[in-house]
Amino acid sequence: MPLPPDDVLRGALHVLFIGGVYTRNWTLHDEVSRKQINDLWEALHEIPDLLTRWRDDSEPELVMYLREYKAKWSEPDLEGAYRDGMTRPP
Numbered sequence: 001m002p003l004p005p006d007d008v009l010r011g012a013l014h015v016l017f018i019g020g021v022y023t024r025n026w027t028l029h030d031e032v033s034r035k036q037i038n039d040l041w042e043a044l045h046e047i048p049d050l051l052t053r054w055r056d057d058s059e060p061e062l063v064m065y066l067r068e069y070k071a072k073w074s075e076p077d078l079e080g081a082y083r084d085g086m087t088r089p090p
Contacts, residue, residue, distance in 0.1 A: 004054040007086040012047050012062065014085025015078050019044045022076050036073055043069035043078060 003009060019040055026032040043065045050062055066078040 001053050001055075004051055004058065006090065008054075008059060008062075009051065010088055010090070011082040011084075011086035012051055014088065015066065015082045016044060016047060017085075018076050018078070018081040039069055039072050040076075 004012070023037060023040065026037060046065055047062065050058060063079060063082070066082055069078050
């Protein structure tokens with residue numbers, strides 16, 4: 001199966017980067033609940049698999065995962081990170 005377009009791939013990889021940074025930083029103190037960390041990774045863990053089985057209609061599924069997290073937690077803004085990553089130069 002083909003990989004997603006470059007802008008989608010850059011955006012998705014940026015989301016994974018942001019998720020990793022937040023998770024790493026959250027481990028330094030106990031102010032963030034395990035529930036939030038679990039919800040973050042519930043949104044992120046499907047992304048690598050989705051990218052490797054990409055179809056022309058896959059982007060709404062990717063954005064759905066990001067929005068589900070946003071509906072529960074204000075940060076990190078995964079959809080914003082995705083859109084930001086899409087516009088970053090290669």
